[in-house]
Amino acid sequence: MPAADAEVPVLIVGGGPVGLTARALLERWGVRALLVEKHRELSPFPRSRLVNVRSMEIYRRLGLTAEIAAAAFAPEYGRVRFRDTLHDDDFATAAMVGVRGPVPESPVTGVLTSQDRLEPTLLGAADGPVRFGVELVGLAEDADGVVAVLLDRRLGRRTRVRARYVLAADGANSTVRELLAIGTTGPGAVGDFTTVVFDADLDRRRAHQPAGVYFTAHGSFAPLYPEGGWAWFGPTPEDAARADWSGLVARALGAAGVPAEVLRVQHWVMNAFVAERFRHGRILLAGDAAHAIPIIGGLGMNTGIADVHNLCWKLAGVLQGWAGPALLETYETERLPVAHRTLRQAVANTKLLTGVQARRREQLQSGEPASSGAELPWTDRYFAQLGLVLGVAYPEGAVFLDGRPPAPAPSDADTDYVPTAEPGHRMPHMWLTPDRSTLDAPDTWFTLLTPDPAPWEQQAAGPWPLRIENLPEEHAAPCGLSPRGALLVRPDGHIAARWDDRPPSDRALHHAVTTLTRNPGP
Structure with missing residues (x-):
């Protein structure tokens, strides 16, 4: 095996919420890790928005709940609303359990906050080294460790880092998973979607009927920050390069004369799969690298946070000598079934949501009013997630x-x-x-x-x-x-x-x- 330029106990690949949480947890448990992230900065895009009650329990132990909540929306935004357009009245609404209000089964409450507000808090929760703009491009493993080849694209320089263990939190398109040839099971790519970040004068409407998400017949809206900002997301049109994003947003807004200034457009694929295994020797997968969960219901990021909460104390035990290496085998044993169960719920939620949106568009085209049988897009279990979130066994x-x-x-x-x-x-x-x-x-x-x-x-x-x-x-x-x-x-x-x-x-x-x-x- 080639010589390494540096040695670390744990190399974390991926600087999203899961990788950053793992870094903070490992440091809490006495292990300093090196984190590398291929992008040059934290995500500037809102992306994941729900920090559920179980994740807030984990962050409570890290002393982060007050800081996270301070940047989050007020509890009354813990609700979803269904409308024909954003400026129409609700034809259905429901509260997000454990976010809209406290639950007696927990000392904390989940919050609604954008990922780009969460990540700086997580970055500041530990002192371990972080290298942005550094991409993992190779792995070599032996009985005692892993040598990772890292590429700094800005400098055009490769370095080798030897780690006792590698924790891969590098997303649904995980380089680590690909290098290890670990397959996946599940539906795969559910569809192509686009998020449009825009500015518009919608605060008066939001103030009277707040929600974390407004599902409409023409895509969905989400307020981004308590002080302002909006995002629209929906299926990517066939000719995305020529799409009139301002026009698409305006149609979904349904308000004549309300200008929408498009700030950013991001195309993405909604994936739905679970990795066939979460471990390859000294390399362990977590978060989207281990399971890509559709966003409907806000389960994906939170499942990844629970992954590393399960894994990091075990890594600390093995590295500090009070646990045997076989303890790490229990990570996959415990978390793989949870990932499959979570995926099934998220896929079911996605089908329910997209189904009601499609049926409502058909009703609108035929001139039917919303009251004429608009089917609600949830069953008894759509928002009743405490059994899934707190009942993990x-x-x-x-x-x-x-x-x-x-x-x-x-x-x-x-x-x-x-x-x-x-x-x-x-x-x-x-x-x-x-x-x-x-x-x-x-x-x-x-x-x-x-x-x-x-x-x-x-x-x-x-x-x-x-x-x-x-x-x-x-x-x-x-x-x-x-x-x-x-x-x-x-x-x-x-x-x-x-x-x-x-x-x-x-x-x-x-x-x-x-x-x-x-x-x-x-």
């Missing part, structure tokens, strides 16, 4: 069952979130103090929550980051625990093991953690 992977039946994998029909303290599930939110949740307890360590710490403290010694914290007795019963039971929570907030009552032996906790971390310990 890992029946196998980095969980210790010790004879317990595994948590049943959620089905596509499970739209409601039902808190449970079974292994594999996210720890239910309960207030430990007026401003501290059970979700705040695990941070850079495993946490044992128990009403009776004394019998467990003598078992806590080991190479792993493990702490014991008191669980108020009033929370024990809702978790199904006796006053002497305990829950072992992973650094990512998922329950790793549980004991309904007192420890069954003086090695119970030690045995559980060694099994989970694939590290026999002392």
Whole structure:
């Protein structure tokens, strides 16, 4: 293998929200990573806009929720509206669950904010080196690491970086995935779309009937920032090079005499697929590189954020020596089924939305009023996503069952979130103090929550980051625990093991953690 110009523990490829979140999480867990991004700056385009409640829980642990929320829209924008044109009345509307208002199952609320407002906050959340305008063009792997060939196109210079692990977050057209010849499954390209960023005097209309997205029969509108700015997006016309973008936007606006100044036009492909595998030796895929999720419902970026939340503590454990390399095998085991389930929901949502838009256009062409049977583009599960967002469960992977039946994998029909303290599930939110949740307890360590710490403290010694914290007795019963039971929570907030009552032996906790971390310990 050729010599490297530099060595790093982790090389992150891709500087979007997923790669930037991974960089912040790794640093939080004691690992400085090098991030490379082929573009010369953060994205100037709004792109992804919803940071859901689970992602905000993750950002809460990074201390970023206040800064993210400060740049976001007010909660009343957490709603979608369906209209013939933007200036017509609604013929349907619905709230975004967990964004329009708080949910009792979480200490935070999701927010609506544009990606170009989110990324600077994520960039500032860590100090590790970032190289913009640097593209990965080659990979060579051996038993001990990976040598990545990086090209700075502005300088025309190639360098080689050796990394213990590579985390690929380089998007749906991932160079890393292509170099590794990892195939994909799923529908593939759903269609060609165009986003037009424009300025227009629409604030009065928005102020009276705010929404995060206005779906119309002629494309969709989204306010970009609290202080102004708009985007229209819809299918790319056949002769895109000659398209009258101002005219298309004006038709969808439906307001005579309202000028729309087109600022930027971006063509893109709506992809829908999941990679056949998320790991190739020391190289791991996350975000759109692992799964391209259609934008309808705002699930794609958030699924990628959950990916790296699952992965980064495992990478930290392996690099710091308190976990065995086999722990990384659980990343694909846990996240691949989640990606497939999320893709199915997003594809179904996309079909429902495009179907209602097409039917409404047909009604308008025939002169029918909106009230004459305009079908609503959602089922009971279209906006009921808490079961998908907070109800993620890992029946196998980095969980210790010790004879317990595994948590049943959620089905596509499970739209409601039902808190449970079974292994594999996210720890239910309960207030430990007026401003501290059970979700705040695990941070850079495993946490044992128990009403009776004394019998467990003598078992806590080991190479792993493990702490014991008191669980108020009033929370024990809702978790199904006796006053002497305990829950072992992973650094990512998922329950790793549980004991309904007192420890069954003086090695119970030690045995559980060694099994989970694939590290026999002392």
